[in-house]
Amino acid sequence: MAVKFRHVNFTYSPKSPFEHDALFDINLEIDKNSFTAVIGHTGSGKSTLIQHINALLLPTSGVVNVNQSLITPVRIRKYRRKLEKIIKSKKKTNEEKDIAKSLLEESNKFSSYKKKKLRSEVGIVFQFPEYQLFEETVLKDVSFGPRNFGKSKEEALNLAKEALNRVGIDETYYERSPFELSGGEKRRVAIAGILAMKPNILILDEPTAGLDPLSSQKMMELFFEIYKQGITIILVTHDMNHVLNYATHVVVMKDGKVERKTTPRELFANIKGEDVISLPPLYKFMHELADRGCPLKIDNINNEKDLAKAIKEIKGHA
Amino acid sequence: MRNISLGRYLPNNTFIHRLDPRLKFISLIIMMSMVFFRFPSVGMNFIYYGILFIVLLILMMISKIRIKSLFKQLKALWFMMIFLLIINLFTYRVPEQNELFTIGKFIVYDAPIYQTLYIFIRLLLMVSLTMILTSTTRPLDLTSAIEWFMYPLKLIKFPVHQIAMTLSLALRFIPLLLDETGRIMNAQESRGVDFKGGKFSEKIRAIVSLMVPLFVTAFTLSEDLSFAMEARGYDPSAKRTRYRIMKFRLGDLFSFVFILVCLAGSILLLVFRVDFAPFVVNLFDLVKGLFK
Numbered sequence: 001m002a003v004k005f006r007h008v009n010f011t012y013s014p015k016s017p018f019e020h021d022a023l024f025d026i027n028l029e030i031d032k033n034s035f036t037a038v039i040g041h042t043g044s045g046k047s048t049l050i051q052h053i054n055a056l057l058l059p060t061s062g063v064v065n066v067n068q069s070l071i072t073p074v075r076i077r078k079y080r081r082k083l084e085k086i087i088k089s090k091k092k093t094n095e096e097k098d099i100a101k102s103l104l105e106e107s108n109k110f111s112s113y114k115k116k117k118l119r120s121e122v123g124i125v126f127q128f129p130e131y132q133l134f135e136e137t138v139l140k141d142v143s144f145g146p147r148n149f150g151k152s153k154e155e156a157l158n159l160a161k162e163a164l165n166r167v168g169i170d171e172t173y174y175e176r177s178p179f180e181l182s183g184g185e186k187r188r189v190a191i192a193g194i195l196a197m198k199p200n201i202l203i204l205d206e207p208t209a210g211l212d213p214l215s216s217q218k219m220m221e222l223f224f225e226i227y228k229q230g231i232t233i234i235l236v237t238h239d240m241n242h243v244l245n246y247a248t249h250v251v252v253m254k255d256g257k258v259e260r261k262t263t264p265r266e267l268f269a270n271i272k273g274e275d276v277i278s279l280p281p282l283y284k285f286m287h288e289l290a291d292r293g294c295p296l297k298i299d300n301i302n303n304e305k306d307l308a309k310a311i312k313e314i315k316g317h318a
Numbered sequence: 319m320r321n322i323s324l325g326r327y328l329p330n331n332t333f334i335h336r337l338d339p340r341l342k343f344i345s346l347i348i349m350m351s352m353v354f355f356r357f358p359s360v361g362m363n364f365i366y367y368g369i370l371f372i373v374l375l376i377l378m379m380i381s382k383i384r385i386k387s388l389f390k391q392l393k394a395l396w397f398m399m400i401f402l403l404i405i406n407l408f409t410y411r412v413p414e415q416n417e418l419f420t421i422g423k424f425i426v427y428d429a430p431i432y433q434t435l436y437i438f439i440r441l442l443l444m445v446s447l448t449m450i451l452t453s454t455t456r457p458l459d460l461t462s463a464i465e466w467f468m469y470p471l472k473l474i475k476f477p478v479h480q481i482a483m484t485l486s487l488a489l490r491f492i493p494l495l496l497d498e499t500g501r502i503m504n505a506q507e508s509r510g511v512d513f514k515g516g517k518f519s520e521k522i523r524a525i526v527s528l529m530v531p532l533f534v535t536a537f538t539l540s541e542d543l544s545f546a547m548e549a550r551g552y553d554p555s556a557k558r559t560r561y562r563i564m565k566f567r568l569g570d571l572f573s574f575v576f577i578l579v580c581l582a583g584s585i586l587l588l589v590f591r592v593d594f595a596p597f598v599v600n601l602f603d604l605v606k607g608l609f610k
Contacts, residue, residue, distance in 0.1 A: 016387055018326075056504050116510065124508040132505040134530035144527070148510025179534070193509060 001065070002201055002232045003030040003053055006106055007099050008062035010048055022048040024256045026062070030249075035224070035233045037243040037264070039277060040253030046236045047127075049253065050203045053234070054122035055113060063106055067121055067200070069113040076112040080104060120149045123199030127206045129190035133178040138169065138189050141178050145197040156196075163196035164189070167222060184215045191219075201232045208239065220246055240280040244268065252277065269298040282307065326493055328453045334381040335454045338570045339463035345577045346451045352584050353443045360432055361595025366587070367439045373580070374446045381454045388446055399438050406430035461486035462564060480554050487543070495536060502531045 010023040022045050030036050038046045051057040052064050055071050063079075064071040072079040086092050086100040126132070135141035142160035143153075151159065164173070167188040173181070178189055191207065204223060208216035216239075224246050227233045237243060243250055243264050250267050252259040260267070268283040279287065282304060290296050295314060301307050334342075353370065357363050378385055407430045415429035451460070465482035472478050503513060506527045513524050586592075 016384070016390075051504065054508055056507060119508055119510055122508075124505075126501065126505045126508075129505065131531050131535050132502060132509070132527075134527050145509040148512075197509070 001029050002032040002034075002067065003234075004028070004065040005049075005052070006063050006065070006103060008052065008059045008064060010045075010052070010057060011060045012048075014060065022256050023052075023059075026258055028251060028258050028261065030232065030234060030251075032232055033227075033230055034248050035227045035235070035246055036249040036251060037247035038234060038236045038251045038253060039238070039240070039243060040259075044253040045256040046253050047205055048256075050124065050205060050234060050236055053201065053203060054119050054124055055115060056124070063103055065106065065110060066113065066118060068110055069118065070107060070110040071113050071118075072107065076107055080107050083107065116149060120197050121199055122201045122203065123194040123197055124203045125191050125194050125205065125207050127209055128187075129194075129207070130178075130183065130186035132193070133186060133190055136177060137175050138164070138178050138181070139174040142189060142192045142196050145193055149197060159196045159198065160192070163192040166195055166226075167192045168218075184211060187211070187219075191222075195226070199231070201234065202226060203234045203236075205236045206238065207235070208237075208242070240268070240278060244280045244282070265299070265302065326452065327456050328381075328383065330382050330454070332381050332454070333569065334377060334450065336569065337454075337573055338564055338566050339455050339459040340466055340564060341566070341570045341574055342451055342455055343460065343463045343467065345573070346447055348577055348581050349447050350444060352581060353440050353447075355584055355588055356436075357588065357593070358591055359593045359595050361598070362587075362593045363432075363436065365594050365598060366584070367436075367443065370443055371439075371446075374443060374450070377450050378446065381450055383449060383453050388449060391445060391449070392442065395438070395441060399434060402437060403431070403434040406434050457489035458486055459562070459564075460489065462560070462562070466564065477554075479558065483554070487540075491536070491539070494539065495532070498535050498539075499528065499532055502528055502535070 005026045005028040008023055008026040009021070011019060011021050013019050026049065028049075038049065040046050048057060052059060052071065053066055058071060059073050061073055070076060074082070083100045083104040087097050087104065089097075092100075133141050135144060139157065139160055142163055143156035146156035146159045147153070161171075161174075164170075169185065169188055169192060173185070173189075178186060181189065187207075194202070202223070207223070208219050211219060220242055223233055223235070227246075235242070235247065247264050249261060250264045251261045252267070267277070268279055271277055271279070282301075283298070286296055286298050286301060286307060289311075290298065294311075296307075296310055301310055349370075355366065357366060375385060378388070407426060410430040410433050411427075412429045415427040418426045418428050418431070420426065455463075461482045464485060465478055468476070468478045468481065506524070507513065509527075511524045511527055512520065513528070516524065
């Protein structure tokens with residue numbers, strides 16, 4: 001298991017005029033070496049959820065286990081004491097006590113996270129990552145992350161070159177200012193900045209937002225390539241085609257809660273696209289055909305070719 | 319960054335929220351000037367500031383502003399106050415000052431400490447006043463009020479509307495830039511930047527990694543905004559109508575009278591050099607005596 005959320009709740013700006021609850025009792029496991037898509041409406045808590053994985057946000061209550069280290073709301077010892085208090089309290093309900101017991105068990109099993117180590121292991125590519133560029137040259141900007149994590153200048157430059165090569169930026173760009181590049185190039189440089197840190201979990205928060213379809217597809221292929229090299233990918237997206245074509249698992253979020261975790265095919269085959277999910281065109285078409293009486297077995301169809309074959313077979317029988 | 323509430327409008331429907339923005343703006347100016355009144359006796363100054371502070375706390379309670387959030391905003395002032403106290407201890411001298419204690423050969427007088435306290439209290443009062451105004455008035459209403467006050471300047475061809483629009487956009491950009499700062503900080507933190515700790519050189523580097531993208535974003539946002547305004551036919555010199563018409567109601571009148579009474583009272587206290595300090599001391603002794 002790469003990431004495990006246990007009874008996680010999160011409130012923004014607690015005890016301030018801007019207080020609002022964003023996550024409610026999240027229990028979720030994300031497998032190692034999986035490609036997990038997180039989907040849901042704007043404001044459903046997707047970005048809040050992923051920011052817990054590298055401790056940019058700390059849970060208000062509950063714990064997040066990342067690579068066997070624990071992210072707790074406060075220092076782990078203090079949190080254990082707090083949980084013990086809840087267990088002993090007479091005012092708490094049995095349900096609250098049971099949750100506290102299981103969290104205490106979890107916190108006794110694992111040690112607390114080390115911020116630097118965790119952030120070098122979990123890379124986050126935020127929406128419009130090009131806005132985080134600031135150095136004078138592309139190479140310097142990409143090597144900024146590895147340098148912060150204690151790599152020597154030479155090592156950092158090598159890692160930067162390797163990452164730039166991975167995203168298709170050649171050496172003619174190395175000494176150019178990142179601000180001179182086109183939008184797509186800037187984004188690739190920003191992503192290289194994260195890849196250079198060699199994370200084993202890569203979180204992508206709508207990485208293709210604002211890109212043209214071709215660049216978007218190329219970008220997704222790059223991430224899929226990275227996933228095939230053994231890195232766990234967590235992708236936040238609104239593009240259901242990306243979910244269908246690349247993800248191995250999908251987490252559906254609604255109003256700060258995890259509504260379900262399943263595989264993309266199972267999700268799209270059994271839902272008609274109302275409410276949280278807009279179906280990919282292939283599934284929309286298949287559901288439309290099925291609604292009009294076409295005897296399609298949606299579960300067995302994975303792509304356009306399968307669909308064409310199935311239609312041909314049905315036509316043959318008719 | 320998300321916890322900063324200074325300068326942010328808090329939507330609510332309190333009496334203060336419903337007041338005319340022009341009245342709130344002029345009241346802010348009147349009360350700010352009242353903050354600078356200084357009485358001959360130290361005791362009277364503290365009593366006066368205490369009364370002002372109580373009035374402001376009541377106003378904050380009516381406006382449903384959490385008093386805790388005010389003190390959160392003051393965290394940054396402590397360092398400034400300590401620095402100011404040190405400067406005042408060495409430089410501030412008045413003819414009448416009492417020796418408090420000595421540190422080696424250095425004599426510490428009371429006047430610099432009082433002076434620092436005055437500055438701190440005035441800052442506290444001004445921050446509270448500004449907080450009440452911005453928390454209860456929509457930025458657009460505030461700029462409409464400013465534009466209304468600057469209206470006579472139109473006679474001398476002063477670009478009143480342009481100034482008001484600039485102000486309103488600047489106010490509009492505050493929460494946007496705060497959110498953007500939070501976003502960039504998150505992105506840089508995930509690249510290993512430590513904004514809280516580290517050596518001085520690392521801190522400088524962390525600030526650069528925040529400021530450069532922030533400026534780039536701010537310029538991009540402002541450029542996009544100007545294009546969007548032009549695309550929707552914005553003409554700075556055109557005569558404009560208003561969606562929301564400001565109306566001066568009975569509640570506004572009563573509030574204005576209250577502010578004027580406060581101002582008049584303060585001026586009278588100042589002119590007649592009234593000193594409540596001995597009275598308060600006597601009262602305090604009397605109460606103490608009752609409990610013995």
